[in-house]
Amino acid sequence: MAQGLSLDSREGPAPGAGYAVGPGSRVSWLAVQLHYQNMGSKYIHDRSGVELTFTPSEPQIPLRLDVMMSTKVKIPPRVFQDECVACRITRAGSVIGFRNHAHRLAQDIWTQPFSTVGVPEATIGKLSAQEPQIIRLLPSP
Structure with missing residues (x-):
């Protein structure tokens, strides 16, 4: 059974919206990619972040990419x-x-x-x- 990867309800389209992840879903793995377009000679101090929240059940409102x-x-x-x-x-x-x-x-x-x-x-x-x-x-x- 697929688990759910939820969007933050403060940011998402609706509470309960998310992606089904795992066996039986279209998403079997996740990759997080970061890349910068830094044309200067100094480094960029990245203070951003990402939070992935998994739930044991499929999302109430399934999303698709x-x-x-x-x-x-x-x-x-x-x-x-x-x-x-x-x-x-x-x-x-x-x-x-x-x-x-x-x-x-x-x-x-x-x-x-x-x-x-x-x-x-x-x-x-x-x-x-x-x-x-x-x-x-x-x-x-």
Whole structure:
């Protein structure tokens, strides 16, 4: 039976929301990755932290993570251009948060969702790619 990895209810979409982890779930292991974009000569003293909370039962509100990305972005050096990457999610659900990832020369990055009939919906995550690359929760509907 899967255990639950919970989101902090102060930060999460709702109390009881979390990810099923372990046997019988889509998540069999976790990895925590940190990387810095420190271009200076001095070290960065990191005072941030992460807390993982496991519960013996599955979450009341199961969450799912979908990665929408491309490894086919090809922008030549010293060339300004836009890059559009099409990704498709074919099941129902709600977006509760997002994380953008880009490198120093990127400008803006966002997701433009479309309805099942192709009507554009509100953009998600339109902000400078130089903003901190953290998971940002969307306001509750």
